[in-house]
Amino acid sequence: MTIRVYNTVKRKKEEFIPVSGNKVGIYACGPTVYDYFHIGNARIFIVFDVIRRYLRWRGYDVTFVQNFTDIDDKMIKRANELGITVPELADRYIRAYFEDVEALGVEPADVHPKATEHITEMIELIQALTEKGMAYDVDGDVYFHTPAFKAYGELTNQPLDELISGARVDVDERKKHPLDFVLWKKQKPGEPAWDSPWGKGRPGWHIECSVMSTKYLGDTLDIHAGGPDLIFPHHENEKAQSEGATGKQFAKYWMHAGYLNINQEKMSKSLGNFMTVRDIRQKIAPEVVRFFMLSAHYRNPINYSADLLQQAQSGLERLNNVVYNLRDVLDKLPEEDGVSNDAAERLAALDAFRDRFIEVMDDDFNTADGLAVLFDIARETNTYLKNANPSRTVVAKTLAFFEDVGSVLGFFAPKEDDALDARVNEMIEKRQAARKAKDWATADAIRDELQEMGIILEDTPQGIRWRKK
């Protein structure tokens, strides 16, 4: 069984075969660091974090590159508003990016290149395009000439003239073709600028990604990923620049996630209907946001609402509970193996679940189905844990299974907090004493107090258990 991936450029699922053996290079367009990112952006980060983890888990040697756009119109405008320099602005929001993304369980990329650190390479690429007659200079601005690239429109699935007819923007008279786009922008007074053969200026948006992707991953990327609103013009333009310059295929697979909607409408900065991860983190565990994103297929649009997040939270709690219970039971189990007579059956079932997980994830990363597999194991595990004498091997292997699959989806990592543990244990002892004396009022008061501390206490047939909310 091989992995199948939906390729935007082909508009269908294809077998995933990397360009070069076991190595997989993934480039994902990163944020423009002029503000906190919103939960629509977060979906992209989470989705491609899981895809990257999964490919690695399946044995591929993955290099994941995600850039920061740290120079463009929005950066300059925002820096001016805040009265700081563009690099200061970038620094502030790059730091915020890493904080928010860590909370969401997204691993840092292998390389996080910044646009401003690759100006030289961008100039070289623009020069190469100019020499090939695919780009032209008009008074310090350099444009890419779209008709010079025959396959222009392939990714968008639209011929050039159709793209023009729908255009909503006034055409710049200096351009040879309405869809020609800027590679190098002439400096305006007060703007940051770099020297170039065309005078002082700064790079256009699309050229950045062409340079930063191929610099770290080679001329042909295995996967180029990004948000769906980047397909046109950003990715179409990147493709034209890169393939125009190298004559080679730029990306073997183009992957795009679905939108995150709010009130049935795309969440976006320009519509102003966005919520940042920064804000939402105060109210809801970022882990729940992650679970919510993964509970639908990555290419389908999902609608965001407080109610849906609540549903996600309940679902995730169920899974977290079973993992918690496994750890708790394992702690208390004697070293020698229990005598559960269906141990062999349980271990075989675990293997079957693992196969199922791989099967659904191999099919274009179906995390919704992957989670369904976990819910099935959860039910069977909960039943098994009611066993008076569970096998230590079964419990340990089941826990290992959850942690292993969790390492792909980004859940179930153990958390340590010893100081709190001591305090909680003390309170539990007091409560047990009260219960023994049938002093239910005191017992319940202690339980309420723990609840305030974010600790949920349960009296199960197997004994007292507590967990952090």
Add this chain to the structure above:
RNA sequence: GGCGACAUAGCCAAGUGGUAAGGCAGAGGACUGCAAAUCCUUUAUUCCCCGGUUCAAAUCCGGGUGUCGCCUCCA
């Protein structure tokens, strides 16, 4: 105008030819001092509508309806 996506129970959602996964919420039961957690049972004769192909369709084809998106910066 062109290109595209989506429509499955109260809600979320998987499933692309073989007779409707999973989760949340609800109901009943078991367990329990209570609560929580957990387990069992239960909730779609049916997958937006109308035609067609087929032994067989939620899945394929044609037509329609509705919602959303891209063709400007956006993930």
